[in-house]
Amino acid sequence: MTLLLSPGLAQAGIALLELLQRRPLSAPELISGLPKIGGMSSSDALSLAEALDWLDINEAGQLQTSAAGLKVHDAEGYEAALRCILLHYVETQNPDWLQNAVYGRSRVLNFCPVGVRQVFVEAGLAGAPDDEVVDFWDWLAGIARGLQKDHLLAIGREGERLTIAHEEARTGTPPRWVAIESNQDGYDVLSVEAANNRALLSIEVKASRGGMSGTLHLTRHEWEIALDRPLHLFHLWDLTCAPPRLATVGMEEMAVHIPTDAGAGGWESVEVPFQAFESLFGPALP
Structure with missing residues (x-):
């Protein structure tokens, strides 16, 4: 039976x-x-610590903090400690809801x-997806997928971060990072057409x-x-350049590379070389 985690139980464990x-x-x-801790x-605090592998027993039969427990104890601040606890919880308990992480944090x-x-x-x-928050959810999704294709996800996230910076510089408005909330929307970033045109892009x-x-x-x-x-x-x-291009x-430029269905067959994905768009590559906005 999976241990039911809560803020109160986490605080008692700390x-x-x-x-x-x-x-x-x-x-x-x-x-x-x-009788009570935090x-x-x-007994509940002890059950949590045992389930998350935070404890060792010394030669005198006394409880002592394991390496995993020390990571929680030595975390810098309450938020950092809770993030560490969540990681340990996922690794040791493999909760049923974890499978939703591959679809984005909203599903979780x-x-x-x-x-x-x-x-x-x-x-x-x-809350707001800074780099550490994004890294956490990417890690969680990686666990849910059995760590498959994590290197591709890291490359994708790097591109998304670059697009967010580029669009904010271009329009003066921070775009919405859609992909961090859900990977089922069919696009990654929601920006606006221009600084003086707020039509959604x-x-x-x-x-x-x-x-x-x-x-x-695609x-x-x-x-x-x-x-x-x-x-x-x-x-x-193109991440081979410094800075990236x-x-x-x-x-219309992408449409010429999109296949069409024929007979009883239907296409599901298409692979297009970057070289097909070589003339379009150039420096991004700082």
């Missing part, structure tokens, strides 16, 4: 680790001498238990560390979404 750093105790001494029963926050969701909130993981981002020998993979879903959008662009990033590809 308090237990702090206590054991000051005074080693055996499990019976802990439970009999301290507002929770000492909607389907995980209320207590776990509140831990994500108090850990600062449900959707952008699908593709990045490559192979230069012009690299390729982009799914049928992504293309059909692009066709339905009033304004849509593709950003292709950008090709801004419009719908």
Whole structure:
């Protein structure tokens, strides 16, 4: 049975680790001498610490903090400690809701238990997606996928960050990072057409560390979404350059590389070489 995590239980676990750093105790001494720790029963705090592999037993039979427990104890601040706890929780408990991480954090926050969701909130993981927040959710998605294709995700995120910086410099308005919330929208970034035109512009981002020998993979879903959008662009990033180069590809330019269904067959994805757009690559805005 999966342990049910909550902010209160997490705080009790943190308090237990702090206590054991000051005074080693055996499990019976802990439970009999301290009925409550951090507002929770000492037995619940002990169960959490045992489940998340935070404890070792010394030669005297006393509880001592393991290497995993020390990472929580030594975390810089409450949010950092909660993030560490969430990582340990996922690694040791493999909760059912974890499978939703491959679809974006919104799915996780909607389907995980209320207590776990509140831990994500108090850990600062449900708010603005700074680099550390994005890295956390990417790590969680990697665990859910069995760490498959993580290197491709890292390349994609690098391109998305570059597009966000480019669009803010171009329009003066921070764009919305859609892909961090859900990967089912069919595009990655939502910007505006121009500084003096607030019409919404959707952008699908593709990045490559192979230069012009690299390729982009476009799914049928992504293309059909692009066709339905009033304004849509593709950003292709060549990461072999310093700084990276950008090709801004419009719908007409991309359409010539899109296959059509024939007979009983239907296409699902297409691979297009970056070289097909070589003339469009140039410096991005700082």
